[in-house]
Amino acid sequence: MAAVASPEMExxxxxxxxxxxxxxxxxxxxxxxxxxxxxxxxxxxxRDLAERVEAQVGPEGIAPRIREVITGNDRQTxxxxxxxELAGELRAELGVEKALEQAVRTSxxxxxxxxxxxxxxxxxRVTTMLNHNSTRCAAIYYAxxxxxxxxxxxxxxxxxxxxxxxxxGLDAYIPTPAE
Numbered sequence: 001m002a003a004v005a006s007p008e009m010e011x012x013x014x015x016x017x018x019x020x021x022x023x024x025x026x027x028x029x030x031x032x033x034x035x036x037x038x039x040x041x042x043x044x045x046x047r048d049l050a051e052r053v054e055a056q057v058g059p060e061g062i063a064p065r066i067r068e069v070i071t072g073n074d075r076q077t078x079x080x081x082x083x084x085e086l087a088g089e090l091r092a093e094l095g096v097e098k099a100l101e102q103a104v105r106t107s108x109x110x111x112x113x114x115x116x117x118x119x120x121x122x123x124x125r126v127t128t129m130l131n132h133n134s135t136r137c138a139a140i141y142y143a144x145x146x147x148x149x150x151x152x153x154x155x156x157x158x159x160x161x162x163x164x165x166x167x168x169g170l171d172a173y174i175p176t177p178a179e
Contacts, residue, residue, distance in 0.1 A: 020045065052114030057105040059090070066110060075110060076156070083107035083160050087167040096168050100138055101126035103164045108157050123157060128170060135171035138164065 005013070027041045044055035049070070050063035065085070069078040083103045090099035104126045125141040138161045142154065165172075 046114070049110070049114055053106060053109040056114050057102075057109045059086070059102055059106070062086070062106060070110075075113070079107040079110040079156075080160065080163050082110060083164050084167045087164045091168060096136075096170070097127050100128065100161070100164055100168055100170075103167075104140065104157065104161050107160045107164075108153060111156055111160075112153050122154070126161065131171060131174040132176055133174060135174070137171050137173045138162070139173075 024041055024045065030036060031039050031041075044052075046052040046055050048063075048067070050066035053066055054060065054063040062082070066078070066082060069081050073081065083106065086103040086106055087099050090102055093099075094102065105123065108123065122143055123140060124143045125139075127139050127141075128136045129139040131137050140157060140161050162172075
């Protein structure tokens, strides 16, 4: 059941929305006048985690499902559930590699609450590669540590990729003897 806010709180949030809208309008005017290299604000507006994830990494229309899954689960479990579902849904439409990448990035964005750049900049590429026995496995390429304060998101990105690769029927990575 959703919490009910007092009329004063509703008015307060409405005022915040209006002021934020005015700021975005000002940015749009300045950008159209050529005072900035970009045409629009880099930070999309979002009311909650689900909207931030959809705006940051997509896919389009994922926000309602994220809200639904988060309602009954902690963020880590929700991220893994969404990753597995997305992989299965997107496989036929996008193919294994693109489904793998989208599922990993969306799930990682849920884990980082859509506020860290890990899904868009820390993870450079998510693809498949061949093991030395010619089986195909998942591969994640990083730009460096995802965040200097800790490795939780980076470690969990590997777990996410493992869940997704199983859903997509990819094999596990096989280390070489030297590794």
